[in-house]
Amino acid sequence: MKKPVQAALCLGSVVLAATGCSSRGAETTVGSSSAALAQAGDPYFQTGQDTLQRIMAQQPNTNHAKNVILFVADGMGFPTITATRILEGQQRGVDGESNVLTFESFPYLAASKTYSADGQVSDSSPTAVAMVTGVKTNNGVMAVSHNVAEEDCRASLDNGAVTTIFEMAQAAGLATGVVSTARLTHATPGATYSHSPSRDWESDADMPPEAIEMGCKDIASSLIETPNGHGFDVAMGGGRANFLPETAADPEDEGKTGKRTDNRDLTREWQDRNDNAVFVWNQQQFDAIDPATTGPVLGLFEMSHMKYSVDREKDKGGEPSLSEMTSKAIDILQAKAGDEGFILLVEAGRVDHALHEGNAARALNDAIAFDRAIKTATQKVDLDETLIVVTADHGHTLTISGYPERGNPILGLASWKGEPLLGDDGKPYTTLGFANGPGAMKDGVRADLTNVDTTDVDFLQQSLVPLASETHGGEDLGIYAIGPWSHLFQGTVEQNYIFHVMDHASGISQRAAGAAK
Template sequence: MKRLTTIFLSGAAVALVTQAAFAQQAPLPQATDSYFLSAQQELFSKLAEQPNTGRAKNVILFVVDGLSIPTITAARIYEGQQRGVDGESNSLSFEKLLPYVALSKTYTHDAQVADSAPTATAMMTGVKSVNGTIGVSQKVTLENCASQKGAEVTTIFEQAESAGLSTGIISTARITHATPAATYAKVAGRDWENDTSLSDEAKQNGCKDIAAQLIDWSAGNGFEVVLGGGRSNFLPETVADPEATDKMGARKDGRNLVDEWKAKYNDGAYVWNKTEFDAVDPATTGHLFGLFERSHMQYEADRAKDKGSEPSIAEMTSKAIDILSKNDEGFVLMVEGGRVDHAHHAGNAARALVDTVAVAQAVQAAYDKVNPEETLIILTADHSHTLTINGYPKRNNPILGIAGEGEDKKAYTTLTYANGPGAKLDEPRADLKDVDTTDIDYLQQALVPLGESETHAGDDVAIFAAGPWAHLFRGVVEQNLIYHVMSYASQIPARAKPEATGSVK
């Protein structure tokens, strides 16, 4: 009888054995080809990868609003070309640092194409919900406050706070906007950002606006870090904005939520510009609240021209981690690149790409700050957009440039939109012969005219991940799986105090 011997090899050992086996093979004619060799090295690297099944002390979730797969490809090429290297073979930081990849299905309970509110809710709470709602389940009725009762769901941030971890949220959009709001708010209407936006029914039934919910949030000792835009939603109509001094706050209930936040924390720092932000010492600051614009923060391409000045998304991420890392129990941080979405809605691919590159820099900054062996890092999108990459442009053609000429004898760009402001009703397609399509303000042409705003798209988006249990992201998955992987990897629910895990009212 033959004896069977089983030999267990580590990933690195498998890679070495494989390389040795490859070396003994008869040489192929393409064996010295540069593409062949680079792919072979990529294979060996993947063979050496070992899944990390330890507990995730920290979780960092990057949500890039509207980051479609064509946006990733275009941003990769753009970033390389801006650096003077080959764009097509370039890689953004998260493509290199976050090796596990899956596709996320973004439909919602009631819609084929999602908006940012229920998709963010799916990632923060593990359930799919209704377009236009935040922090509630499928039981809710859109913009009906009374229907929230019994439909409110608990976020991983609430669970983390009750377990003694630190928490933080960052967004280049208003901090009361859909994605950041999904970490703490429960509303049947995503536009209820301040008291003036509440419906009469919402007021009668006692629903709170989103900004008030952030300040009144009772989970743990509150977010340790909150950085983003949206100052007007926190200031009363009697208080002038510190940057746009001719503008007043938006609130009519008399509450100055910034002052209320300051009164809550004797270890807190409130900032509204980059000078104040830079002066914050993480070693002595327990809570940081930054509101850098009345509404959304500037696009990265325009940030240097901002009157009050504001930090980059990478700078906010770095300082947040410095503060959150002081907690030995760990932390959960959500970072949103919110304005990629806004640039796409405007039909402005250039700004969308610049903001995507800025997020990639933030991922690199985060990775450099933490121990990647004990930190689960995820980058994904809430939904996609209608941006396309088309034509037959030659290698190294500017990604914002001309791809070819249509049957109408007019040039068209590599990047176009299926709909949006780049098409005008009853107007023929413009001739781009003398147009600088690489200009930051250029709006890509579109097929269907849609006034001022292009739409979301319903195609799957990517999930990139690294760290403990990141290997669970594989294949095509439901978007709400993201919460469940974060929860399982971090064991946060098991660490939370049972009496503190209920929904925040």
């Protein structure tokens, strides 16, 4: 394939390409009118000029951040963002390549280094801990320092805990919330309130007896046994089984019971803590919540993780979308916060799960649902006083490759001028693929995709290294921000820096310290 011809521009004294273009006598300056340039009428050139003017007009917002919303799409690296942008546009019948997702329009962007204290590639627990506590820790642990090894209960109890920004906010009198499409006891939401040496200790049934005897808590019980008043004002996601005893029938899934072996019904304990506290598990109950009078609210819509976005309508009891949960959570928090403000975590947890399965279609559709939740939030809050941060915890091995033509279906076969592009084995390939995962070749032979509908929601993209579950990636990620002090997100930063900007903008740690005096 021919390489594109590189165009040359001379702007002022800057020579941008060696084509004989001289700066001598040039009067055009960067940022000035480009009407004299031959390409001034080109739409791409004009888009560049418009972007320049928009960025030059930006003014930092140094207001106090009354509210903070941290959006995390689990596993959403840059390739996933690009593919999501294209698919979202193509689903709407517009140009996917030039499409702009809601969070991509935010004015400030930084790159996040995601390694953990002991890992070149992280899992979701230390990355979440970094964002909500300001320190890096080890793979596999929840809100404890890097001095605590995984599953070391004693070390976690001996001054191993680190305080989360949500705990600080609760101590300072702010309203707090956590929303996820994963289990509420999973790595990212769990890191906001649990100080466990193992991310896998989601219920007491998951813990070794000696850890229970020492006094370590399972993650679900940590949500209930909060040291700060009633704790969260709203907590919604999946993971019902970790809150119900094994003797209790699940309200939705016939024949199934909870997991807990200690006979505790944590959903009942949640309701008993406050006269207005409620537990909901289906769409009808969710819709009936009155944010002005109800709360704290615990919503557990599945025994395990919530449904993927494309499968949500099949749920027996019905379950709200991520956008609906975000909207309801903001309404509840605004009603409870008064003048104090609130902090909210919203996680699209199942982007990660679909990528582990090598299933790009479900991953991208969940990422689209994530972007819709962000749009909902921007429409419900005052951005002059609300800091919104959008990021991910880690990436994955998804790739976008080949030479497909503009407008080619992002989930389809890589094609040029309507003809599939072929590998050296004479077989077509998809634009999206994985470096490892379940879609690898069998017996050294790659499957022929000629008559396969690769846009089907159940299709698994091909991968290079065979693994039952595709792995995380260790690349840097994007941090997109808007609102007070969002301009502090610049350059390449450590992932734990996210906490420090949120805290600086809101003053939460100082307010918590003041409340403790």
